[in-house]
Amino acid sequence: MVEIARLKADTDPGTVAKRLLQDGGVVVENVAGSNLLDRVTSDLRGPFDQQGHKFANDFNGYKTRRLGSILKISEAAADILAHPLVMEVADRVLKRHCVNYRIGSSTAIEILPGEKAQVLHRDDDFYPIRIPGVEFQISAMWALDDFTAENGATRVVPGSQDLRPINSITDDQITQAVMPRGSVLFYLGATVHAGGANRAAAPRKGLITTYSLGWLRQEENMYLSVPKSKADAYPDDVRRLLGYQGHGRNLGVYPGDPDGYWFDA
DSSP states (O other), X not given: OOOOEEEOTTSOHHHHHHHHHXXXXXXXXXXXXXHHHHHHHHHHHHHXXXXXXGGOBTTTBSSEEEEOOHHHHOSTTHHHXXXXXXXXXXXXXXXXXXXXXXXXXXXXXXXXXXXXXXXXXXXXXXSSOOOTTOOOEEEEEEESXXXXXXXXXXXXXXXXXXXXXXXXXXXXXXXXXXXXXXXXEEEETTSXXXXXXXXXXXXXXXXXXXXXXXXXXXXXXXXXXXXXXXXXXXXXXXXXXXXXXXXXXXXXXXXXXXXXXXXXX
């Protein structure tokens, strides 16, 4: 079995980004502290129980709870979505092909005992084109619980950003992102991955956020899913991640653009 690289929290972000581009995925262990994780999981608990079942289907699973619009639900989650390590890695991977990037989607996932393994897939496949050498997005999956082989740790196929057909992938090419609570799995939008089967007695929770090139349509419409009043209460860097900035002088401009880009400027 091919293993995924596991790096320490104090690893230079440039090294993390290099390994991500090389292997398609990398784990950085013990990045977030327990206090932050406790605040986020506390915010998610009620919504998980009340509405987490609404995303159930053949792809997401029927024993998995999911939540979108995370910044509407948890203000504490902003410290994860805009974590300095994530921003440093995203800068190095995405800004090679854009002026800035945005949150494409942010989803909390709780895999319950008895859930089957999710089908292998690529997140970038919902975009209708490919551009050789350009990654449309990266993902950061945070472990809100310990991720183990038994409780559904994310399955990853290192090197699969080479766009080999998914149906050609064999079991010995699949590994799991086993990692302690507070760790983060980075993977490319073209990397094949999936949720694992939960054969344990307890659920496992994760928070996955994608960061997409600033000239792409976001998967989740953040302007509608996160109320403007709540978006305005976040710091500037978080508002920008939600999409409240133009991409240069010609894409997404509006009179309140923080960089002053407007047609009569």
